[in-house]
Amino acid sequence: MPSELGYLFLASWLFVTAIFLYSAYWSFMIRRALVTSLYRRQAFWVGGMGVYFVALSVFLAFALTLEITELSINILGGLIISSGFILIFLWIDSTVSIARRSDPLFRDTLRWSKLRYLFWLVTIGGAIGALFTSINSGFSTVAGFGGALFFGAVALLLSAKRSGDMTLRRHLTWTGLCIFLLWLSSQLEQPLSYHFADPFLVQSLTVPLVAAGAYSLYRSAKSLVPLGHLMSTDADAPSISTSPAGPSS
Amino acid sequence: MVSTGLEELDRLLGNGYPDRSSILVVGPPGIGKEALGYRFAQSGLLQGDFCLYATRLSVPEVLQDVRAYNIQPWLEPTWLAGQGGQEKLDLNDLTGLSFNIKELVGKADDKRVRVITDILSSLLMLNPPETVYRFLSQLFAELKNFDSVFFATVEEGMHKPEVLAAMGQIFDGVLELKLFEESFRIVPLLRIRKMRGVPPELGYYRFTMSHGRMEVTPYAK
Numbered sequence: 037m038p039s040e041l042g043y044l045f046l047a048s049w050l051f052v053t054a055i056f057l058y059s060a061y062w063s064f065m066i067r068r069a070l071v072t073s074l075y076r077r078q079a080f081w082v083g084g085m086g087v088y089f090v091a092l093s094v095f096l097a098f099a100l101t102l103e104i105t106e107l108s109i110n111i112l113g114g115l116i117i118s119s120g121f122i123l124i125f126l127w128i129d130s131t132v133s134i135a136r137r138s139d140p141l142f143r144d145t146l147r148w149s150k151l152r153y154l155f156w157l158v159t160i161g162g163a164i165g166a167l168f169t170s171i172n173s174g175f176s177t178v179a180g181f182g183g184a185l186f187f188g189a190v191a192l193l194l195s196a197k198r199s200g201d202m203t204l205r206r207h208l209t210w211t212g213l214c215i216f217l218l219w220l221s222s223q224l225e226q227p228l229s230y231h232f233a234d235p236f237l238v239q240s241l242t243v244p245l246v247a248a249g250a251y252s253l254y255r256s257a258k259s260l261v262p263l264g265h266l267m268s269t270d271a272d273a274p275s276i277s278t279s280p281a282g283p284s285s
Numbered sequence: 286m287v288s289t290g291l292e293e294l295d296r297l298l299g300n301g302y303p304d305r306s307s308i309l310v311v312g313p314p315g316i317g318k319e320a321l322g323y324r325f326a327q328s329g330l331l332q333g334d335f336c337l338y339a340t341r342l343s344v345p346e347v348l349q350d351v352r353a354y355n356i357q358p359w360l361e362p363t364w365l366a367g368q369g370g371q372e373k374l375d376l377n378d379l380t381g382l383s384f385n386i387k388e389l390v391g392k393a394d395d396k397r398v399r400v401i402t403d404i405l406s407s408l409l410m411l412n413p414p415e416t417v418y419r420f421l422s423q424l425f426a427e428l429k430n431f432d433s434v435f436f437a438t439v440e441e442g443m444h445k446p447e448v449l450a451a452m453g454q455i456f457d458g459v460l461e462l463k464l465f466e467e468s469f470r471i472v473p474l475l476r477i478r479k480m481r482g483v484p485p486e487l488g489y490y491r492f493t494m495s496h497g498r499m500e501v502t503p504y505a506k
Contacts, residue, residue, distance in 0.1 A: 065471050071494050072350075261316070261464055262441055
């Protein structure tokens with residue numbers, strides 16, 4: 037039976053899950069409205085990552101709260117976490133490539149076109165390691181998202197500064213921020229666990245960062261294209277207002 | 286009037302774009318502005334007009350996009366492209382660009398000319414807006430010597446709104462494509478912001494583009 041802190045932990049994870057789900061919903065709605073494959077693909081990525089984080093959050097919420105340590109759960113956890121390593125890096129890689137096209141000077145941010153191969157190796161190695169760690173020692177002992185994701189987040193934030201496209205600039209900033217916050221929350225778990233014995237307390241302390249990351253993903257989805265708001269119910273001539281790049285929320 | 290290549294849009298505009306006009310399509314990335322350009326080019330080629338497609342992309346990239354829109358039959362226009370065209374497009378050399386366009390259009394003999402381009406956003410990213418306005422104004426003045434329609438697309442949200450507003454001033458017609466958030470859905474809408482010879486319209490039209498077709502219906506919230 038989970039403790040009171042356990043229930044609080046479960047509730048906060050479900051809250052985070054809801055934000056991820058909402059981000060995924062908007063990404064897929066935007067994707068439906070677009071016709072160009074490049075932007076549809078980008079919307080699909082954001083939506084797909086939202087769905088992935090929903091799966092991860094639900095899994096962590098229940099498996100950690102109910103303290104399940106069966107082998108099958110460890111394998112499932114290992115598969116979810118290690119596939120996340122690869123999916124997130126694939127998302128970053130695709131987004132950095134798109135960002136480069138929008139830089140009027142076509143700069144190779146952080147020498148991404150070359151270093152990406154090294155980071156791919158690191159990411160795949162990390163994913164395999166995470167899977168084995170999860171099977172042998174339990175999914176809760178898997179180390180956080182690696183340095184490749186941090187590097188990716190920095191590359192995205194830098195690409196945002198260099199992009200000549202105001203809409204894409206916002207999208208890249210929110211995407212970079214989302215990845216940075218998720219990376220930071222995963223990195224903080226280990227140092228915090230040295231100070232606090234209760235794993236729920238440690239997780240509860242990092243949840244606000246994950247929630248901020250989830251909110252950034254939502255903003256990333258909504259900033260994919262400039263969205264206007266219909267202000268009037270007048271059917272013949274609705275007056276409108278359009279924010280230059282995405283709505284304020 | 287010059288057919289847009291889309292029946293629904295022709296009906297909306299009263300038979301197409303005005304003769305000897307410059308048309309600007311403004312819209313967010315990915316909404317399908319280029320499809321209007323491809324349709325316009327194809328309708329021209331089918332009618333025997335001279336069509337020049339000026340793009341920052343390579344010809345294979347544009348053709349891939351055309352295939353995605355399922356535009357058939359596809360007849361080859363004259364290309365002024367980043368790669369693979371009759372002439373290479375260099376966005377950093379506005380004088381050369383203007384010269385190339387005029388030279389290629391000069392080959393049209395007495396045919397009607399359609400110039401379709403997607404380079405405005407790139408030009409605005411690489412040059413001060415005033416330089417681009419000046420370049421376009423001079424180009425339009427020269428193209429008016431031919432029986433030509435100039436069709437350009439520009440990205441909304443990529444440039445400052447005042448830049449787009451000023452850009453709209455130098456074109457004869459401006460079509461606006463937008464995505465609107467309504468409750469929990471997203472609605473693509475179209476508006477004729479201005480069109481020479483057509484009374485200004487305030488109303489929006491809902492549009493869908495699929496398999497090379499466009500459907501336009503008056504929008505009622």
